[in-house]
Amino acid sequence: MPLKEAMELAKKGHSYAKRTKYKEALAYYNKALTLDPRFPQALFLRASAYVESGMYKEALADCDKAISFDPNYSDAWSKKSVALFYLERYEDAIVASTRASTLNGNDVTAWYIKGVCLDEVGRSDEAQEAYGRSLELEIILDMHADARKIRAQR
Amino acid sequence: MRTEMPLSKPIRRFLTQTEELLDTEVSLLRQPEAEPGGTLVDKYTYDIESNVIIFPAQYVGLLKDFIIAKHCTHLLIKGAAAKKGEYKVCSYTGDTVYNGLRQIYIDALKDEAKKENKLPVQKLIKMLFILFSQFNDDLNELPWNAMVNADVYNKMPKIRKTQLYHIMKESKNDMDEMMEHETIVPRRYFVLDKAMFYARDMFLAKTLPADELMPVLNIPQMKKFNHLEVKEMLTTRWTHTAWYQSKVFGDNMLAIIDRPLGLVDWKAEPALDYYYDLYKVGVLLTDNLVSYMTMRNWFVWESPKHLLDAHEHKAEYEKEALKKIFGDLITDTLEGA
Numbered sequence A: 001m002p003l004k005e006a007m008e009l010a011k012k013g014h015s016y017a018k019r020t021k022y023k024e025a026l027a028y029y030n031k032a033l034t035l036d037p038r039f040p041q042a043l044f045l046r047a048s049a050y051v052e053s054g055m056y057k058e059a060l061a062d063c064d065k066a067i068s069f070d071p072n073y074s075d076a077w078s079k080k081s082v083a084l085f086y087l088e089r090y091e092d093a094i095v096a097s098t099r100a101s102t103l104n105g106n107d108v109t110a111w112y113i114k115g116v117c118l119d120e121v122g123r124s125d126e127a128q129e130a131y132g133r134s135l136e137l138e139i140i141l142d143m144h145a146d147a148r149k150i151r152a153q154r
Numbered sequence B: 001m002r003t004e005m006p007l008s009k010p011i012r013r014f015l016t017q018t019e020e021l022l023d024t025e026v027s028l029l030r031q032p033e034a035e036p037g038g039t040l041v042d043k044y045t046y047d048i049e050s051n052v053i054i055f056p057a058q059y060v061g062l063l064k065d066f067i068i069a070k071h072c073t074h075l076l077i078k079g080a081a082a083k084k085g086e087y088k089v090c091s092y093t094g095d096t097v098y099n100g101l102r103q104i105y106i107d108a109l110k111d112e113a114k115k116e117n118k119l120p121v122q123k124l125i126k127m128l129f130i131l132f133s134q135f136n137d138d139l140n141e142l143p144w145n146a147m148v149n150a151d152v153y154n155k156m157p158k159i160r161k162t163q164l165y166h167i168m169k170e171s172k173n174d175m176d177e178m179m180e181h182e183t184i185v186p187r188r189y190f191v192l193d194k195a196m197f198y199a200r201d202m203f204l205a206k207t208l209p210a211d212e213l214m215p216v217l218n219i220p221q222m223k224k225f226n227h228l229e230v231k232e233m234l235t236t237r238w239t240h241t242a243w244y245q246s247k248v249f250g251d252n253m254l255a256i257i258d259r260p261l262g263l264v265d266w267k268a269e270p271a272l273d274y275y276y277d278l279y280k281v282g283v284l285l286t287d288n289l290v291s292y293m294t295m296r297n298w299f300v301w302e303s304p305k306h307l308l309d310a311h312e313h314k315a316e317y318e319k320e321a322l323k324k325i326f327g328d329l330i331t332d333t334l335e336g337a
Helices: A004-018 A022-035 A040-052 A056-069 A074-086 A090-103 A108-120 A124-153 B009-022 B062-083 B094-114 B121-155 B157-176 B187-207 B220-225 B230-235 B242-262 B272-292 B304-312 B314-326 B329-336
Strands: B026-031 B039-041 B051-056 B089-091 B300-302
Touching (some): A004 A040, A074 A108, A108 A124, A108 B009, B051 B062, B062 B272, B089 B304, B094 B187, B121 B157, B121 B187, B121 B272, B242 B272
Parallel strands (some): B026 B051
Antiparallel strands (some): B089 B300
């Protein structure tokens, strides 16, 4: 269980990240992780901010640390696959995205990254399969979002 | 290219190709409240240095890839024409606004004469420019939309399923447009507006090919018009409904759309000349639709800047046109409104 204070700091950081203020977000995540270095969610959030800031190696290191504390942390696997994609380590990204989509079959990003990376290494048929799954999920999510919008308008 | 997101291989390639052909930069921007079909903000239309494709933040996979492909194609068409110094859009002036508003008013009067519940005068007057603008927007969008979709379909086979979803969603939204105003809008314009979208959807249904896009199959109000027998057409009261008339006009417009687009060699090398040819086809298509709807004196082909200026002056144009139509009587009504 992460420290309460560290959780509060991570939350604050996330509120900045949502407004694309990654520098401020990173400052809060750093504080949270100084208080509690074994806090997987904060590591994942910091990895996300690193990805958005183009710091892929740092993102990868945080994902690996988060996974070492919680090996079934699907979001961390998913983010790791994104970082690996940017680092052009496509084979490793395929492994990470496969793990992410096994842990959470509804992770659109994981399926999509898997498709992109399979395509990059020339495994086109498998890529189409992963793309297909990612599209299916994306459409379902989009339809739900539309339905929510309509309900809110009523 | 400035992008901070993973993209599939064909889309990355297409983005790079777009930038190289046009010698410009294309940025991608995620926004939570972006239009479902995305938005293109380009340097050929606005006074800006580079181009931005904006799309909904929640689209992380192929849904965003299609939006990028669609807007890149449109950008190439605009850019190819601009490089030849010929990029023009459907714009309007004070005089053409008067022509349009006057015609809509005459048609509205004919409709109102038959109605039991008459539209309040202020509402009717307000509606004139709204309708005029609607047609201006649609004419600047719809013919290009049909062409861009046909091109993406032919160039990017891997995202066809995504494309179908996007088009179906767009088609539904377009058909819903104006729906709540069915009883207010003069019949002729309701029918023409729906007919344009009907024709586009029919064209795409044939091109993709996808029966799901056929309005007579997916628009509830039109379902009953699929496979009508001649006898039925002559005897039922459907023939008098706006939706049936939309189908009839739409079928004619389909022929207008089909003719020039049917001649395009979609497999041709995607060089700048190819996109310039597409631009010329789009202009022809728009002209033909404008003629068919007898709106020739409503619009002028002008630079994008002209259209932006026209938008700036629209209130002025509207006011002047209304004064010309109604004389001094309008001053009180406008102030009352």
